[in-house]
Amino acid sequence: MSGSIFASPNVSQILNTIYRVGGEAGTILIIKNYTGDVFHFHLAAEKARAMYGLKVEIIIVGDDVSVGRRKSGKVGRRGLAGTVLLHKILGAMSKVPGVSFDTLVEMGRLVASGLVTVGASLGRVHIPGRAISDENTPVKLNQVDLGMGIHNESGSRILSPPPELTSLVDMMLDQLLSMDDPDRSFVNMHDAEEVVLLVNNLGGLSILELGGITRLVSIALGKSDVPICPEGYGLTIPAESRNVKLSRVLSGTFMSSLDGPGFSITLLNATGEMVEYIDAPAKAVGWPLGPCSSWREKSSRTIHVVNGTGKDDRLAQGGIQREQHPIP
């Protein structure tokens, strides 16, 4: 459910949703770490328990790495686009026959603990209905906000003059991956069974731009089979990769901030089971319809296509080849 623009829904809205939509086994509230949301959702959960005796658990996501431990203090880190992976994994897992409420909660907490995200943006957003002013002009030409959130607060670091995309991505990956930074180093991706990358459009990027960013991030992380366009469209290809073996790459508008002219990078230290739940088909608006497994490392599996339509032979072993059968 949603509140007003950039505000938490109120307790009545949340309680109404728990009461009307919540399943018999119980309700898991997946929320992002913002003081208003944390209070309102906890209050609604307590009311659901007190008034109706319902089972309600809360999972709080704080995946932002841009504001380090020292500065975020007891308030903790913000919740960003990594939350979408938690929604997807628990959504798919809840369909598994016989899975218990407590197992879902446990899985949710495990996913939350393996998420890191950082955002960047060329400027703030325009709130519909408000007059355009210098303050909310979507794109500023002389700066980039690093550590951008999703509620139109300015970035935790303003980079001016704006760096080139390749070095911006480099700074972002440093914040996500570095295990030497005592103020960060939240999740170690190098010991992960599987790593999932999610590149999220904050709302204002074109599909072409997001595709270019996704490609650059994938290469910088260590994905070797991303096609490299020789002209590079003006982008410098990162000289060295960080040797993070990506199991899945997701790219799209998963958690937007209205027309925010920016993107965020999320990494999940995942298990094979989590990846299966990410692969499971879903019809939610905004989730890519095609299986993200098409981004897998090159498979050794090959496909025969007989007469251009031969369904039975498609999964047969062998090299990818199209057998030529002249049409009579």
Add this chain to the structure above:
Amino acid sequence: MSSILSHDIILKLTTATVDLPEFRSRATRACELLIAAEPRITRADTIVGDGDCGITLARGANAVMSLLTSTELSPDAASTLLRISAVIEDSMDGTSGALYSIFFNALTSALRSLPSTSQIIDSSTWGLVASEALAKLQLATTARQGDRTLMDALEPFISSFARGDGAQTAFTRAKSGVDATKGMQAAFGRAVYVEEKAWQVVPDPGAEGVVCILEGLVGKS
């Protein structure tokens, strides 16, 4: 479709029982003390916060007082606490409104889980349910004793009371907790934004409010 959220709905809960006249008199005393302390709490909050703490607490206390004088209260513990929770939520706002609402709703759900009995709830059971409610509140906030918030009064009281120290000793602990906030560094709330020297002058206003309530509930030694 009618809203489920109307506070007019009477829930037929059967849980444990409170001695209603006794409960009324203690709770009323707590509200009176809170209202009387409003100017002092307001003054303190003007120094370290935004000055609304006393007024918010007094508004809640007045609303609870009028509930206590109504004939709607039943001796059923969870039903009564649920009504009080609803009144608190409607009358108080801001962070303290949220914290009080979460705590009283959590107290209600802890009471709901008690077996149904006509026996009056004893102090060890109150200690148990209060500890459960405190644990729930601590899920909603990372504020703990030592952060210059109302937790500096609430935590020492509940942990001492649940240990079986008795109400008077527990109340003394809460009072020392509040005194200790004088000079304490703030980690939450508006107090974080004011000049540090203001922290030396007054104790935390939110914690002072809790002590007023506890003083009324505990009664005369």
